[in-house]
Amino acid sequence: MFGLGLSRLTPAPSDRARTQWPPNSRPHNCFSCFSHRTAMDQTHRPEKTPEAYPLVAGLSPQTLGIASFLLPLVFILSKRKSGSKGNAFLLLGPPDSGKTAILSTLVYKQTLPTHTSLQSNSSVVELSSSKSLRIVDVPGHPRVRDQFQEYLPDAKAIGFVVDTSTVSRNGAAVAEHLHHILNALTSLPPSQALPRLLIIAHKSDLLKTTSSTTASTLAVNRVTTILERELEKRRASQSGGVGVEGLGAEGERADMGGLECSGASGGTFKFAEWEGGEVEFLATSVKVGPANEAVDEKSQGGDGLAAFLEWINGI
Secondary structure, eight states: OHHHHHHHHSOOHHHHHTOOOOTTOOOOOHHHHHHHHHHHHHHHOOOOOOOOOOTTTTSOHHHHHHHHHHHHHHHHHHHHHHOOOOSEEEEEOSTTSSHHHHHHHHHHSSOOOOOOOSSOEEEEEEEETTEEEEEEEOOOOTTTGGGGGGTGGGEEEEEEEEETTTHHHHHHHHHHHHHHHHHHHHTSOTTSOOOEEEEEEEOGGGSOOBTTBOHHHHHHHHHHHHHHHHHHHHHHHHHTTOOSGGGSOTTOOTTOOOOOBOSTTTTOOOGGGBTTOOEEEEEOOOOOOOTTOOOOTTSOSTTTTHHHHHHHHTO
16 A cells, blocks of 8 residues: 555656657756857857056066066155154253253243252144144153153153353263263154254353354254264264273263264264254253243343244254
8 A cells, every 4th residue: 555655746757758748848968058158158258358568578687577576665765754643742861961942932932940850851832723633741861861752752852952152061962961862863764754854952051152253053053063973972982892881871882872963074973964863053042030921032131032932843
């Protein structure tokens, strides 16, 4: 009985052979179906895209070699030039050079008595209705002065403050401090934009002038001459293999760079020929008065801060 049910559900081979297909439903011949699909594929196949002729096919191996060397160099230089700058102005320099006095005059419109600090001070100065600048006063003590490197990524410019009334006596120490800054700037990665460097000949009002020389001119010339002389001593010591340990503070690295120059001087250190970039100079002065005595930094005695304000407005 069970076998009989199976025979009814599954046609025998002879029954399958005699199966009559409804009209228009007979299966296609496999070969004809394949031929039909092939013909359709050829009919609708997209046209072959013409191969672009390589631009470098006509270049010689020598030209390709030069291009492979120059292109990365151009990229690195353009990257450094176009790198985004921050919005911080770093006030650096030896202790008692006048950094904090300059900052207080800009922020509070009055020059307050100051004392040596061991921590950085930061204030935002409103230069105009639409422009402000963050000024960071970094202490000049040898143990903490390298804190300025923490602010370098956001530095738009650096002002190195020099006391023109004492630089004749402590020029070697001032140059040693500046050397650290020059080395840090020349060690920046190519992707980081170089901040502008300004050397501020401060306390120019304390210099004795003549009828033919202004206080600002005398201050800038004195600072430039002394710093170039002391930095050249350090450069010559390094190039002679002597090292600069004996010329600066304890623990100073003997392998510091940053004093390389090229030009008519034949390698002798000159700010105008420094390979790290342009170094600018200007003279300033402030008058320390009572806490309730406001000052006008633009009409200050001596050279005041007028030239400095004009400079930072232009960065």
